[in-house]
Amino acid sequence: MSDRYGLIGKNISHSKSPQIHSFMAKKLGLDIKYDLFDIEESDISHLLKHLRSGVFKGFNVTVPYKQVMMKHVDILTPKASRIRAVNTIYMKNGKIIGDNTDYDGFLGLLNRNRVNVKDKQVYLLGAGGAAKAAYIVLSDLGAKVTVVSRQTNDLDPLFQHIISYQKIDPFKVEIYVQATPIGTYPKVDDSVLSKVYVENQTVIDLVYNPPVTKIMKDAKLGIGGIYMLIIQAIKSEEIWFDRKIDITDKLVEELKEIIYHE
Numbered sequence: 001m002s003d004r005y006g007l008i009g010k011n012i013s014h015s016k017s018p019q020i021h022s023f024m025a026k027k028l029g030l031d032i033k034y035d036l037f038d039i040e041e042s043d044i045s046h047l048l049k050h051l052r053s054g055v056f057k058g059f060n061v062t063v064p065y066k067q068v069m070m071k072h073v074d075i076l077t078p079k080a081s082r083i084r085a086v087n088t089i090y091m092k093n094g095k096i097i098g099d100n101t102d103y104d105g106f107l108g109l110l111n112r113n114r115v116n117v118k119d120k121q122v123y124l125l126g127a128g129g130a131a132k133a134a135y136i137v138l139s140d141l142g143a144k145v146t147v148v149s150r151q152t153n154d155l156d157p158l159f160q161h162i163i164s165y166q167k168i169d170p171f172k173v174e175i176y177v178q179a180t181p182i183g184t185y186p187k188v189d190d191s192v193l194s195k196v197y198v199e200n201q202t203v204i205d206l207v208y209n210p211p212v213t214k215i216m217k218d219a220k221l222g223i224g225g226i227y228m229l230i231i232q233a234i235k236s237e238e239i240w241f242d243r244k245i246d247i248t249d250k251l252v253e254e255l256k257e258i259i260y261h262e
Contacts, residue, residue, distance in 0.1 A: 084158055
């Protein structure tokens with residue numbers, strides 16, 4: 001019988017996570033089933049009962065439940081506690097553990113694209129779960145981070161410097177990190193900022209579908225979120241399967257082929 005895993009979120013029919021995890025399971029010689037759970041928040045506790053009972057072995061968590069999930073788990077790992085968001089859950093010693101591999105994913109994205117953020121003026125667009133992980137990584141690497149949000153009141157105290165979109169001065173920005181869902185397929189012509197804001201800057205867009213978003217096209221240099229997607233998924237598997245997985249260039253290319261051409 002297959003071990004069961006899945007992705008918990010809302011409006012996630014476009015997700016490529018099942019393809020990624022099915023491919024990786026075959027590569028690792030494992031028998032798993034990975035499903036999408038497009039649910040209301042009220043249904044989360046029902047799924048977690050099945051995790052406790054052993055029907056499921058683990059879940060990934062995506063928008064809009066990465067922060068909500070914190071109150072549903074028994075224990076937060078230091079990383080999830082620091083980021084204040086959960087994207088990976090599993091059972092250990094009878095307890096539901098909430099972890100976060102988005103940190104590893106975003107760090108890997110920066111490293112693979114050779115982006116140096118130390119002492120750079122980085123504007124982080126968005127304040128959700130993915131933005132929190134990016135914020136911690138950027139802070140750890142010595143970037144000067146400004147969080148840009150439509151709502152500037154009642155945001156997580158994790159964020160030190162917050163401004164509204166109206167306060168953006170593109171002449172002060174060296175790198176944008178786009179951490180909202182805006183521009184995701186099928187709304188590929190949408191952008192959180194107009195071209196005048198980004199045409200002389202680097203934009204790192206955490207969106208991976210489409211591979212080149214509107215804001216990336218408008219930027220001087222656009223970097224997509226595909227590496228973050230792949231690395232965070234593999235890091236989740238390392239936790240679930242309790243094994244180290246070597247993220248080679250060949251593996252990344254194979255996964256990109258599956259994500260964009262299946």
